[in-house]
Amino acid sequence: MNIVFGILILVAIIVVIAVVGIFLVTGLTGAPYVPTLKDKLPKAFTELYKMSEKDLLIDLGSGDGCILNEASRTGAKCLGIEINPILALMASWRFYKNKKIKIKCRNFYTFQFPAETTVIYAFAESLHIRSIYRKIQAEANRLDKTLYFISNAFDVPEVKEHKKVDSFYLYKIEPKD
Numbered sequence: 552m553n554i555v556f557g558i559l560i561l562v563a564i565i566v567v568i569a570v571v572g573i574f575l576v577t578g579l580t581g582a583p584y585v586p587t588l589k590d591k592l593p594k595a596f597t598e599l600y601k602m603s604e605k606d607l608l609i610d611l612g613s614g615d616g617c618i619l620n621e622a623s624r625t626g627a628k629c630l631g632i633e634i635n636p637i638l639a640l641m642a643s644w645r646f647y648k649n650k651k652i653k654i655k656c657r658n659f660y661t662f663q664f665p666a667e668t669t670v671i672y673a674f675a676e677s678l679h680i681r682s683i684y685r686k687i688q689a690e691a692n693r694l695d696k697t698l699y700f701i702s703n704a705f706d707v708p709e710v711k712e713h714k715k716v717d718s719f720y721l722y723k724i725e726p727k728d
């Protein structure tokens with residue numbers, strides 16, 4: 552009995568260490584898991600960028616999927632790219648009945664955007680915002696189309712935003728040769 556109890560305690564400790572480790576390691580690759588404040592969010596998809604069923608939004612680092620959920624209400628298709636397998640699994644489970652939402656457990660820096668992509672959302676952090684902007688520019692060049700980028704809380708240094716509403720910055724990224 553004591554041995555079984557000891558094994559259970561050991562398994563529980565290993566699970567806790569694994570979960571904490573996954574959140575720590577994945578948080579270092581782009582941004583730690585902190586969800587966007589939901590009360591301001593609808594404005595991002597109405598006043599800042601008028602989203603519709605013609606759009607495909609990608610959330611770079613989709614966390615619990617709250618952005619995908621809000622964006623899908625506009626009729627847009629939504630794709631979440633999340634490096635943390637626990638969050639990706641939980642969000643996939645949460646939205647498995649919603650045909651507008653798909654989630655992939657991937658690193659967004661190496662993910663190629665689908666050709667129908669129109670708008671990209673990110674709640675990253677200042678250290679990563681330039682790299683994320685460069686990634687979206689590279690995808691705009693590859694797809695040879697204009698992409699819109701909504702950044703929550705962080706502006707891109709030395710780049711003039713197209714529009715700003717509350718904490719959301721909108722950038723229009725044109726393809727370059």
Ligand SMILES: C[S@@+](CC[C@H](N)C(=O)[O-])C[C@H]1O[C@@H](n2cnc3c(N)ncnc32)[C@H](O)[C@@H]1O
Nearest residue numbers: 580581582585586587612614633634658659674
């Ligand atoms: C600040 S949270 C934002 C969550 C959600 N987008 C929101 O606004 O509520 C950032 C998320 O990005 C994920 N992330 C960090 N680096 C990533 C990377 N390189 N590729 C994919 N996801 C990443 C983290 O695991 C975390 O869930």
